[in-house]
Amino acid sequence: MQVTFLGTNGWYDSLTGNTVSALITARDYDIILDAGNGIAKADRYISQDKPVFLFISHFHLDHTEGLHTLVKFRFRKGLAICGQIGTRADLAGLVREPYTVPLDKVPFAVTVTELEDGTHELPFRVTCLPLVHPVPCRGFRFEIDGKVITYCTDTGVCDNAITLARGA
Numbered sequence: 001m002q003v004t005f006l007g008t009n010g011w012y013d014s015l016t017g018n019t020v021s022a023l024i025t026a027r028d029y030d031i032i033l034d035a036g037n038g039i040a041k042a043d044r045y046i047s048q049d050k051p052v053f054l055f056i057s058h059f060h061l062d063h064t065e066g067l068h069t070l071v072k073f074r075f076r077k078g079l080a081i082c083g084q085i086g087t088r089a090d091l092a093g094l095v096r097e098p099y100t101v102p103l104d105k106v107p108f109a110v111t112v113t114e115l116e117d118g119t120h121e122l123p124f125r126v127t128c129l130p131l132v133h134p135v136p137c138r139g140f141r142f143e144i145d146g147k148v149i150t151y152c153t154d155t156g157v158c159d160n161a162i163t164l165a166r167g168a
Contacts (some may be wrong), residue, residue, distance in 0.1 A: 001025065001026050001027070001099035001144070001145045001149075002023065002024075002025045002097065003022060003023070003024055003025075003087070003149065004022065004023040004025065004037030004045050005022050005038075006018065006021040006022060006023055006032075006039060006040075006041045006042060006045075007019050007020050007021045007022075007037055007038020007039070007066075008038070008043075009036075009062075010062055010154075011062050012062070013037050014098075018036060018037040018038035018040070018041070018066075019036025019037045019038060019063070019065060019066070019079075019154065020027045020033075020034045020036040020037035020038060020049055020062060020063055021033065021034050021035060021036045021037070021039040021041075021042070021066060022034070022038075022151070023039075023042055023045055023046070024144075024149060025045065025046075026124070026143065026144045026145050027049055027145050028050055028051075028123070029050050029052070029053060029124065030042075030045075030046050030047075030050050030051075030052045030053070030144055031053045031054075031055065031142065031144075032052065032053065032054045032055070032141070033055055033057070033140070033153075034054050034055070034056060034057055034063040034064075034153065035054060035056060035063065035064050035065070035066040035067045035070075035152045036063055036064070036065060036066050037038075037065055037066045038066065038067075039054075039067075039069060040066055040072070040139060042068040042073070043072070043073055046075075046104040048074065048075070048076045048077075049076075049077070050077060050130075051077040051078060051080065051123070052075045052077065052078070052079050052080070053079075053080045053081075053082060053122070054079060054080070054081045054082070055082050055126075055140050055151070056081065056082070056083040056087060057083075057084065057131075057137055057138055057139070057140070057151070057153050057154070058084075058089045058133060058135055058137035058138065058154065059094070059135065059166060060135060060154070062155070063153075063154075064094060066090075066098035067094065067095050067100065067123075068095075068099070068101075070095075070101070070103070070106050071100070071101040071105075071107070073104050073106075073107075073108065074108060075108040075109075075117045076108070078108055078109035078110065078111065079106075079108060079109070079110050079111075079139060080110075080111050080113060080120070080122075081103075081110065081111070081113070082112075082115055083112075083113075083114065083115065083138070084114065084115060084127075084128065084136060084138045085114045085115075085116060086114065086118040086136070087112060087113075087114050088114060091103065091112060114140075115128050116131055117130060117138075118167045123141070124142060124143065124144040125143040125144070126140055126141065126142050126143075127139075127140070127141040127164060128140050129141075129160035129163060129164055130136045130160060131152055131153075131155035131156075131157055131160060131161060132155050132156035132157070132158045132160060132161075133154050133156075137153075137154055137155065139150075139151060139152035139155065139160060139161055139164045140164070141164040141165075142148070142168070148167055149168060150164045150165045150168040152164055
């Protein structure tokens with residue numbers, strides 16, 4: 001397993017990097033965390049032989065502005081976008097004409113899954129819980145390949161971040 005930071009800047013790109021996105025390369029899946037402009041570099045690291053999952057923590061633009069680059073990818077096994085309740089509606093408002101190519105017109109299959117707070121068995125176990133942020137934001141705990149990886153971004157100190165990070 002490997003974690004690659006594709007973008008670590010907040011709010012805007014700069015000479016030092018892109019807005020937030022990270023890639024977990026697991027044995028059987030590629031998992032992208034958030035879709036800031038860093039996501040545009042994901043094709044440098046994804047083999048195309050595995051299903052790809054994209055988890056969106058929240059819909060501030062620095063976490064979603066890279067969605068317009070999805071049309072450049074060729075995810076042969078499809079893309080599963082996962083986020084909190086309301087993700088489908090938020091995507092429909094953001095990833096559409098005239099702003100960008102809609103999800104139903106990108107050159108690969110896309111599914112959207114809205115996750116209630118708690119633990120879910122996708123092809124791997126993921127727990128999502130709310131974090132402290134001005135807009136609804138979720139942190140994620142992935143249990144995959146015998147490891148635990150936690151992603152808690154844009155949050156203040158809170159019990160849920162501690163719960164998600166325990167043993168990571």
